[in-house]
Amino acid sequence: MSDISVVGMLAENWMMIIGIIIGGLCISVGVHFVPVGGAPAAMAQATGIGTGTVQLATGSGLTGLLAAGFMYKALAAGGIGLSEIVLICATGAVGAMIMICVTMLVGNWVYIYGVGTPPASAKVDYDPITGNSQAPYVAPGTVGQGMPTVCFVSGTMGGLLGGLGGSLIYCMLMGVNGDPAISSIFAIGIFVVNAVLPSYNIQGTIEGFHDPKFKRVPKAIVACFVASLLCGIIAVLIPGIGGV
Amino acid sequence: MSVAAGGEAVSTETPNQVDTKGVVVGLVGIYIAGITAGIIGPYLAFFAGIGAVFATRMGADGVRRVCSYGIGTGVPSIGVLALGMGLVASMFGIAIGWIVGVPMIGPIVGFVIAVVIGWIIGTLANKVIKLNIPVMERCCMEIAGAGVIVLTGLSVMIAGSLDFAVIIEKVVQTGFIAPVFILGALGILHPFNASLGPDETQDRTLRHAYSTGAIAMTISGVCSIAVLDPIAATLSIVVGAFIWYTNFMGFVRLVQRDAGAGYVGTGLLPPGAM
Numbered sequence: 001m002s003d004i005s006v007v008g009m010l011a012e013n014w015m016m017i018i019g020i021i022i023g024g025l026c027i028s029v030g031v032h033f034v035p036v037g038g039a040p041a042a043m044a045q046a047t048g049i050g051t052g053t054v055q056l057a058t059g060s061g062l063t064g065l066l067a068a069g070f071m072y073k074a075l076a077a078g079g080i081g082l083s084e085i086v087l088i089c090a091t092g093a094v095g096a097m098i099m100i101c102v103t104m105l106v107g108n109w110v111y112i113y114g115v116g117t118p119p120a121s122a123k124v125d126y127d128p129i130t131g132n133s134q135a136p137y138v139a140p141g142t143v144g145q146g147m148p149t150v151c152f153v154s155g156t157m158g159g160l161l162g163g164l165g166g167s168l169i170y171c172m173l174m175g176v177n178g179d180p181a182i183s184s185i186f187a188i189g190i191f192v193v194n195a196v197l198p199s200y201n202i203q204g205t206i207e208g209f210h211d212p213k214f215k216r217v218p219k220a221i222v223a224c225f226v227a228s229l230l231c232g233i234i235a236v237l238i239p240g241i242g243g244v
Numbered sequence: 245m246s247v248a249a250g251g252e253a254v255s256t257e258t259p260n261q262v263d264t265k266g267v268v269v270g271l272v273g274i275y276i277a278g279i280t281a282g283i284i285g286p287y288l289a290f291f292a293g294i295g296a297v298f299a300t301r302m303g304a305d306g307v308r309r310v311c312s313y314g315i316g317t318g319v320p321s322i323g324v325l326a327l328g329m330g331l332v333a334s335m336f337g338i339a340i341g342w343i344v345g346v347p348m349i350g351p352i353v354g355f356v357i358a359v360v361i362g363w364i365i366g367t368l369a370n371k372v373i374k375l376n377i378p379v380m381e382r383c384c385m386e387i388a389g390a391g392v393i394v395l396t397g398l399s400v401m402i403a404g405s406l407d408f409a410v411i412i413e414k415v416v417q418t419g420f421i422a423p424v425f426i427l428g429a430l431g432i433l434h435p436f437n438a439s440l441g442p443d444e445t446q447d448r449t450l451r452h453a454y455s456t457g458a459i460a461m462t463i464s465g466v467c468s469i470a471v472l473d474p475i476a477a478t479l480s481i482v483v484g485a486f487i488w489y490t491n492f493m494g495f496v497r498l499v500q501r502d503a504g505a506g507y508v509g510t511g512l513l514p515p516g517a518m
Binding site: 054235 | 329331336340357361412416
């Protein structure tokens with residue numbers, strides 16, 4: 001590939017690169033919304049879902065991608081324009097939201113009926129949404145348990161942003177190479193990079209938008225902007241095997 | 245690779261030694277598989293898998309050094325990050341080789357791109373997100389490079405070719421890229437995740453990395469039955485299973501060596517089995 005064709009492909013696909021960056025930023029902000037509790041939450045000693053950021057982000061992202069891919073297939077016959085991309089991204093977002101909501105709901109069943117703890121947040125005294133008092137329900141020696149209302153709402157918003165970002169990246173890549181297999185596996189690669197960098201930013205655990213750690217979002221946005229730009233430039237240079 | 249289970253002092257390999265071994269054996273393995281495929285058929289495809297096993301070991305050493313600082317998110321995140329970066333870079337490298345008509349440059353281009361991405365991601369993590377881990381940049385370069393060699397190696401082993409169109413047809417469009425992705429990531433992240441703790445020793449962790457890499461190789465060999473010559477696939481499975489068996493037994497011996505309070509059988513296996 002000569003320099004001219006590299007520049008040509010980049011010039012031709014600059015819209016796609018911008019789309020990939022927007023998708024990456026959606027994912028990186030979305031990670032901050034998901035109540036991730038890590039190992040302490042798995043033992044009902046911290047608020048949030050009892051696993052790591054990467055597992056949750058990847059799970060919701062893949063579900064969103066699956067939903068988006070199905071919608072893409074359904075709409076592809078009529079050609080993909082802006083309104084189709086909006087529909088595909090909405091489908092992906094709903095898919096990811098369903099996944100994360102089911103995870104939180106079933107997790108709460110386990111915490112409430114299995115472990116026997118009331119969902120409570122240790123980061124705020126009163127739930128910002130319901131106004132319910134939290135501190136009396138936090139078991140001594142722990143930093144909360146389960147997913148109280150604010151975490152649940154926050155997690156749903158995280159699923160929305162994650163699914164939206166993943167689907168947008170998928171749509172952009174389909175526009176470049178037209179191959180669902182290459183596009184989806186690349187979308188997963190870019191998704192993972194944009195999910196891991198913010199997880200370093202929150203150092204593994206966060207309760208949602210009411211958590212003080214949420215104020216660190218700008219740092220993750222800067223980091224993920226650079227990472228998405230880099231991945232986007234490389235990704236749009238790869239043609240489908242039908243192309244070139 | 246010579247780790248005697250005789251209670252000797254813990255051998256420490258420097259990062260440069262591990263990296264040299266991983267990169268050289270990894271790339272040479274991929275090239276042996278890629279070049280001979282056009283001459284004698286895909287029967288030496290398992291060499292790419294052996295390259296992937298050594299690259300897994302290099303990635304596991306990078307994970308080991310960076311995660312001993314405590315990154316706060318658990319070890320799996322960095323292994324998945326490695327394959328995320330590796331995936332983008334390896335497909336780019338192979339695609340570039342296809343576009344310019346010289347498939348042989350693919351793995352090297354992919355490796356170089358991965359090292360650059362790894363350095364940038366490591367710098368972002370250190371300077372922007374302020375993780376402040378001194379080895380972050382270097383380890384991100386190592387794990388991204390290892391990710392590329394693992395992905396390229398296993399893909400070449402399944403497809404029996406270095407050609408982008410063949411790899412897309414036989415590995416990506418069949419969906420085998422998904423097990424390759426997650427097995428490659430697990431191979432890199434699992435050894436330290438399983439061995440971490442105050443009594444972690446390098447030779448035990450890295451011996452474990454050989455066995456996890458060999459599991460990825462064996463399962464990729466099973467995948468290649470569907471798309472490649474059955475003899476070549478069987479060779480890959482047998483070689484992979486052999487590497488796994490010898491190294492897993494070696495790992496068990498090292499665990500017994502490092503068990504401070506001694507060990508007793510649980511009764512699950514007959515006493516002589518180990």
